[in-house]
Amino acid sequence: MKRTRIISSRTIALDNLQRAPNITAVLTYMKEKYKEYFQHGAEEGEAIVDAKWFKSMVNLRMLQFSNVRLEGDFKYIPAAVKWLQWRKCSLRSLPSVLLSREMAVLDLSQSKIESVSGWKWFWDRRKVKNKLVVLNLYNCYNLTAIPDLSGHKSLEKLILELCTSLKTVHKSIGSLDTLRHLNLRECSSLVEFPSDVSGLKLLEVLILSGCSQLKNLPRNIGSMNSL
Incomplete structure (x- = not known):
């Protein structure tokens, strides 16, 4: 009788990782290696990865x-990461160590993030030029x-x-002279x-539709010449 060799999904994942080491292969292998831990320690559909x-x-x-x-x-x-996209992040606050001086794009859309209050302290303490160009907090409902x-x-x-729980927008936004796109659609609170x-001299796009609780528009909205 011919014997059938059964190859486990973990072995396949390890083989793929060795042949083509990339982030997808790493995540797949980690899921297989710690499958039982994923099932008991993570939220539904969430993978756990060691930094x-x-x-x-x-x-x-x-x-x-x-x-x-x-x-x-x-x-x-790595501090050299320029683009970090961490959608559906379950953290309540983002560790400031992730905000490297090279970070240009930060995408935390659909995350449970509640606070980003330590960011200014982080940059002031290091006296470095912030290179962040795009900040995406789409559907961060908390x-x-x-x-x-x-x-x-x-x-x-x-x-x-x-961002349906967002109640106020910090006054510093009014002085961002590099900002071109500001989207507040459906910020219902x-x-x-x-x-x-x-200060918003270069702003080209301002979206406020669905902001049903907004009491007043800026008194000098006419100064936004590029809008």
């Missing part, structure tokens, strides 16, 4: 996650406020669409917008 797996990826520039719980010391994420963004001198695009927007 130290990225320690040797010194050339990593783009890191994209979705529905992943990153555990361990976040310092292992977010109630955004921090002082005055240190973000390169920010061009800010997406807050469907928003009641207050900065009264002074004289």
Whole structure:
């Protein structure tokens, strides 16, 4: 009788990782290696990844996650990462160590993030130029406020669409002279917008549709010459 060899999914994942080491292969292998832990320790559909797996990826520039719980010391994420997309992040606040000086795009859409209040402190403490160009907080439904963004001198695009718990927008937004796109669509709890927007000289797109609780528009909205 001919014997049939059964190859486990973990073996296949390891083989794929060895042949083509990339982030997809790493995540697949981690899921298989710790399958039982995933089933009991994670939320439905969420994978758990140890941050130290990225320690040797010194050339990593783009890191994209979705529905992943990153555990361990976040310092292992390479400081040279320019684009971090972490959708459906289950963290309540984002560790400031992830905000490297090279970060240009930060996408936390559909996340449970509640607070980003330590960001200004992080940049002030290091006295470095912030290179963040795009900040995407789409559908971060637990977010109630955004921090002082005055240190973000390169920010061009800010997406807050469907941040349904967002009540106020920090006054620093009115002075972001590099901002070109501001999306607040369906921020249904928003009641207050900065009264002074004289600094938004380059703003081309401002979306406020669905902000049903918003009391007033900026008094000097006419100063936004590029709108």
